[in-house]
Amino acid sequence: MCDAGAVSTANNDPAVPPDPRPVCVLGLGLIGGSVLRALRRAGRDAHGYNRSAGPVAEARADGFQVTDDLTTALTRAAAEDALIVLAVPMPAVDPVLAAIAEHAPDCALTDVVSVKAPVREAVRAHGLTDRFVGGHPMAGTAHSGWAAGDAAMFDEAVWVVAADDGADPDVWARVARLAADCRAVVVPAGSADHDEAAARISHLPHVLAETLAAVGAEDPLALTLAAGSFRDGTRVAGSAPELVRAMCEANGPALLGVLDQALELLTAARTQLAGPSGTGDGDLAALVAAGHAGHTAYTATERTPLTDLRLGEDGWLERLRTAGAEGRVWRG
Amino acid sequence: MCDAGAVSTANNDPAVPPDPRPVCVLGLGLIGGSVLRALRRAGRDAHGYNRSAGPVAEARADGFQVTDDLTTALTRAAAEDALIVLAVPMPAVDPVLAAIAEHAPDCALTDVVSVKAPVREAVRAHGLTDRFVGGHPMAGTAHSGWAAGDAAMFDEAVWVVAADDGADPDVWARVARLAADCRAVVVPAGSADHDEAAARISHLPHVLAETLAAVGAEDPLALTLAAGSFRDGTRVAGSAPELVRAMCEANGPALLGVLDQALELLTAARTQLAGPSGTGDGDLAALVAAGHAGHTAYTATERTPLTDLRLGEDGWLERLRTAGAEGRVWRG
Numbered sequence: 001m002c003d004a005g006a007v008s009t010a011n012n013d014p015a016v017p018p019d020p021r022p023v024c025v026l027g028l029g030l031i032g033g034s035v036l037r038a039l040r041r042a043g044r045d046a047h048g049y050n051r052s053a054g055p056v057a058e059a060r061a062d063g064f065q066v067t068d069d070l071t072t073a074l075t076r077a078a079a080e081d082a083l084i085v086l087a088v089p090m091p092a093v094d095p096v097l098a099a100i101a102e103h104a105p106d107c108a109l110t111d112v113v114s115v116k117a118p119v120r121e122a123v124r125a126h127g128l129t130d131r132f133v134g135g136h137p138m139a140g141t142a143h144s145g146w147a148a149g150d151a152a153m154f155d156e157a158v159w160v161v162a163a164d165d166g167a168d169p170d171v172w173a174r175v176a177r178l179a180a181d182c183r184a185v186v187v188p189a190g191s192a193d194h195d196e197a198a199a200r201i202s203h204l205p206h207v208l209a210e211t212l213a214a215v216g217a218e219d220p221l222a223l224t225l226a227a228g229s230f231r232d233g234t235r236v237a238g239s240a241p242e243l244v245r246a247m248c249e250a251n252g253p254a255l256l257g258v259l260d261q262a263l264e265l266l267t268a269a270r271t272q273l274a275g276p277s278g279t280g281d282g283d284l285a286a287l288v289a290a291g292h293a294g295h296t297a298y299t300a301t302e303r304t305p306l307t308d309l310r311l312g313e314d315g316w317l318e319r320l321r322t323a324g325a326e327g328r329v330w331r332g
Numbered sequence: 333m334c335d336a337g338a339v340s341t342a343n344n345d346p347a348v349p350p351d352p353r354p355v356c357v358l359g360l361g362l363i364g365g366s367v368l369r370a371l372r373r374a375g376r377d378a379h380g381y382n383r384s385a386g387p388v389a390e391a392r393a394d395g396f397q398v399t400d401d402l403t404t405a406l407t408r409a410a411a412e413d414a415l416i417v418l419a420v421p422m423p424a425v426d427p428v429l430a431a432i433a434e435h436a437p438d439c440a441l442t443d444v445v446s447v448k449a450p451v452r453e454a455v456r457a458h459g460l461t462d463r464f465v466g467g468h469p470m471a472g473t474a475h476s477g478w479a480a481g482d483a484a485m486f487d488e489a490v491w492v493v494a495a496d497d498g499a500d501p502d503v504w505a506r507v508a509r510l511a512a513d514c515r516a517v518v519v520p521a522g523s524a525d526h527d528e529a530a531a532r533i534s535h536l537p538h539v540l541a542e543t544l545a546a547v548g549a550e551d552p553l554a555l556t557l558a559a560g561s562f563r564d565g566t567r568v569a570g571s572a573p574e575l576v577r578a579m580c581e582a583n584g585p586a587l588l589g590v591l592d593q594a595l596e597l598l599t600a601a602r603t604q605l606a607g608p609s610g611t612g613d614g615d616l617a618a619l620v621a622a623g624h625a626g627h628t629a630y631t632a633t634e635r636t637p638l639t640d641l642r643l644g645e646d647g648w649l650e651r652l653r654t655a656g657a658e659g660r661v662w663r664g
Contacts, residue, residue: 138559158557187556197554200547205561207601207616208540210623215532215594217626220659222529223633224519225490227470229537230630232564237627241620248620252605252612258547259602265543266598270591273584280584284539288573288580291542294549295569298562301555327552 018043019177024077024107025085026096028055028066030140031112032087033149036064038182041151047082049073051092055146070096074103083174086111086119090250093119097126108171110135110178114198115250116162116191133175134162134191136198137184144243152183159184161330162191163320169312176330185303186330188320192254199254204262206236206244207255213237265290303329350375351509356409356439357417358428360387360398362472363444364419365481368396370514373483379414381405383424387478402428406435415506418443418451422582425451429458440503442467442510446530447582448494448523465507466494466523468530469516476575484515491516493662494523495652501644508662517635518662520652524586531586536594538568538576539587545569597622635661 025036028050036059039046047065049072050056059066067073077084084107088096093113100109109132113119116134123132139157141148159179161172176186189197213234216222236244248255265287275282306323309316320330357368360382368391371378379397381404382388391398399405409416416439420428425445432441441464445451448466455464471489473480491511493504508518521529545566548554568576580587597619607614638655641648652662 138557157559160557187553189553193553194557197551197557200551200554201558201562204547205544205565207598207619208544208565209561210616210619210626211594211597211601212537212540213624213626213630214597214619214622215536215590215626217629218593219529219532219657220633221519221521221525221657222532223630224635224656224659224661225470225492225526225529226533226630226633227489229541229568230533232567233537233540234623234627234630235564236561237623238631239624241624244620244624245616249605249615252607252614254612256602256605256612259598259605261550262543262547263595263598263602265546266539266591266595269539269543270588270595273581273588273591275584280586280588282584283581284542284577287539287542287546288576290546291566291569292545292571292573292576294542294545294547295566297549298545298555298558298566299570301552301558303556324556325551325553327556329556 019174019181020045021174022046022077022080022082023085023178024048024073024082025087026070026073027087027089027092028059028146029087029089030144030148031137031153032085033059033146034139034151034153035085035087035112035182036066037149037151038154039178040064042181044181047073047076050146058146070099071103074099077107078104081107083108083110083178085178086113089113090115090118090246093122097122097128101126101128105131107131108174109133110171110175112137114202114247116160116194118250120162120164120191129166130168131171133167133171134164135175135179136160136194137179137182138202139184154179154182154184157184158187158329160187160189160194160324162194163188163317163324164191165317167317169316173311173332176332180332186332187324187328188306188330189324190321193321193325195251195254196258199251199258203248203251203255204258206239206248207259208262209234209237210244301327305329305331307331351506351513352377353506354378354409354412354414355417355510356380356405356414357419358402358405359419359421359424360391360478361419361421362476362480363469363485364417365391365478366483366485367417367419367444367514368398369481369483370486371510372396374513376513379405379408382478390478402431403435406431409439410436413439415440415442415510417510418445422447422450422578425454429454429460433458433460437463439463440506441465442507444469446534446579448492448526450582452494452496452523461498462500463503465499465503466496467507467511468492468526469511469514470534471516486511486514486516489516490519490661492519492521492526492656494526495520495649495656496523497649499649501648505643508664512664518664519656519660520638520662521656522653525653525657527583527586528590531583531590535580535583535587536590538571538580539591540594541566541569542576633659637661637663639663
C-alpha cells in the first residue's frame with residue numbers, strides 16, 4: 001500500500017516538490033509532445049523518442065532530450081527506472097510494445113491512446129500487464145504533430161487512469177501523478193467502462209455529425225440556409241476522415257452498442273413524429289424531454305472528488321471503478 | 333412587371349433612398365422586434381402591434397410607434413397601404429389572419445414564421461393568398477422577447493422569400509426589399525423546398541442533438557469525460573423543450589422524410605461497423621466519406637447571385653425556385 005496523498009497532488013501546489021522519477025515519452029505527436037512540454041513545465045525529468053526524424057529535430061531545437069532510436073530511449077528508461085508513456089497511434093502500439101518487452105520490461109508503463117481495452121489486450125500479449133496502468137487524457141485539437149503540442153493542453157482536462165483488476169498501486173500512483181503534473185483532473189475507470197463512455201461522448205458525436213453533414217449536403221438550398229445549429233452539429237465532420245475512422249473503428253464494439261441505443265431512440269422518435277396519420281402530424285415529446293434532461297444533467301456535472309481511499313487497500317480498484325462510474329474524480 | 337433592380341437593393345447602399353412605403357409588424361418578439369429595429373435603422377416608416385402590453389410599453393419606451401390593439405394597427409396599415417409582416421408564433425397565426433382579412437385584406441402580406449407551407453395554407457384558408465408572399469429570416473438567438481431583439485439580427489443572414497406559383501411580382505419585390513433593408517441576403521425558394529431544407533439544416537440538428545444528449549446522459553462517467561465534440565453536438569438540446577417541439581413539429585412532414593434519410597444512413601453505417609463478426613470489427617468508411625464530403629460542400633458554399641431576371645417576366649417564379657434550389661441568392 002502506498003500513501004496516495006503523498007504522491008498524487010498536482011504540481012501546481014508550490015508546496016509539493018516535483019516527482020524526481022524520470023519519464024520516457026514514446027511518440028512526439030500532438031499528445032506525446034504536449035506531455036513532454038507539460039512535464040518540463042512541472043519541473044519533471046523527462047526524455048522522449050519519435051520514429052521519424054523531423055519531430056525529433058524540432059523537439060531538440062526546443063531544448064528537449066529526444067532521440068529517434070527506440071533502443072536508446074528504452075535502455076535509458078530501464079537504467080533510470082523511468083515511467084514509460086506510450087504515445088504512438090494504435091497501429092504502432094504492437095511493435096513498440098515488443099521493443100519495451102525486450103529492452104525495458106520492468107519499467108512502469110502507461111499509454112495515452114484513445115481506446116483502452118485494445119491497448120490493454122496488446123500489453124497482455126507482450127507479457128507487460130504487471131507494470132501497466134492505462135491512461136487517456138481527454139484533450140486534443142484538430143491539428144497534429146510536434147508543432148501543434150502545448151504544455152497547457154491538459155490543464156483542467158480529464159485524464160482517465162485505468163483501474164483494472166491486477167493493477168499495481170505504485171504504478172497507478174505514478175500514472176495519476178503524471179496526469180496531475182500535467183494539471184489534468186484524474187478520473188479512475190475500468191478500461192471497458194472508459195471505452196463505452198468514450199463511445200457515448202466522443203465517437204457517437206462523430207457518427208451523428210457525419211450523418212448530419214451527409215443529409216444536409218443532399219440539398220444545395222439547405223447548405224445555403226444553414227446557420228448555427230447545422231454548423232455546430234457538423235463541426236467534427238470537418239476532421240480528417242482517416243483520423244475519425246481510426247478513432248471510431250478502434251472502439252468498434254463499444255461504439256456499436258451505443259449506436260444501437262441512438263438508433264433505438266431515433267426510431268421511436270420517428271414513430272412518434274409520424275403520428276396517427278403516419279405523415280408527420282405526431283410529436284417529439286419523449287425525445288425532446290429525454291434530450292433536454294440529458295443536457296441539463298451534462299451542464300450540472302460536477303467533479304466530485306473521491307476521498308478516504310488509500311491505493312492498494314482491500315478492494316481499492318473496485319472502489320476506484322465505482323467512483324469513476326459515478327463521475328467522480330481522484331485527487332490523491 | 334416591375335423593375336426589380338430599382339426596388340430590391342439593400343439600404344446599405346447610400347445612393348438608394350429608403351422605400352417610402354410603410355411597414356406594419358404584427359408581433360414584437362425576438363424576430364418581430366428585430367425587424368422593427370432594423371427598419372428604423374434603414375430609415376423606413378414602420379409601426380407595430382403586440383397582444384401583450386409589456387412589450388408594447390418597452391417598445392414605446394424605445395421610441396417606436398406600437399399598439400396593443402390589433403384593429404388599430406390594421407386600420408392604420410390599410411389606410412397607409414402598408415406591407416404587413418406577420419411575426420407571431422404559429423399558434424397565433426390563424427386568429428391574426430382572421431383580423432387581417434377583416435380590417436386590411438388588400439394589404440401586401442408576408443410572414444417570418446420558421447415553416448412556410450403551413451402558413452401558406454392558413455393564408456389560403458383566409459382568402460389572402462393574392463397579396464401574400466411568405467418569408468423566413470434564418471436568424472435568431474437562444475433568447476426571446478422584445479428586449480432580446482437587435483437591429484443587426486439579420487445582417488448578412490439568409491432571408492428566404494417564397495416563390496410559389498401565383499405570387500404577385502410587386503408584393504414579391506416589396507418583401508425582398510424588406511429583407512434587403514434589414515441587410516439580409518435574399519434566397520428565393522418554393523415553400524415546400526424551404527420546409528424540406530429547414531428540416532435538413534435546422535430541425536434534424538435538433539433531433540440529433542437531443543438524441544446525443546439522451547444517450548450521453550445514460551452514463552455519469554461519460555458526462556464527466558465529455559469534451560468539445562459532445563458539447564458542440566448537444567448545444568441546441570439546451571434550448572427550451574417547448575420551443576424545440578413547436579419548431580420541429582410544425583414542420584413534421586418534411587422532418588419525417590429527412591429523419592428517414594438519416595436513419596437509413598445510420599442503419600447502413602451500423603451494419604458496416606458491425607463487420608464480418610457482427611461485433612464491431614467492421615468500418616465506417618462510407619459514412620465518414622459521405623459526411624466529410626458533405627462538410628466540405630458546406631464550407632465551400634458560396635452565395636452566387638441570380639441576375640438577368642425581371643420579376644413578373646414569363647416563368648419568373650419557376651426561375652427563382654430553380655435558382656434557390658441551386659443555393660443562389662437574389663440581389664435584385
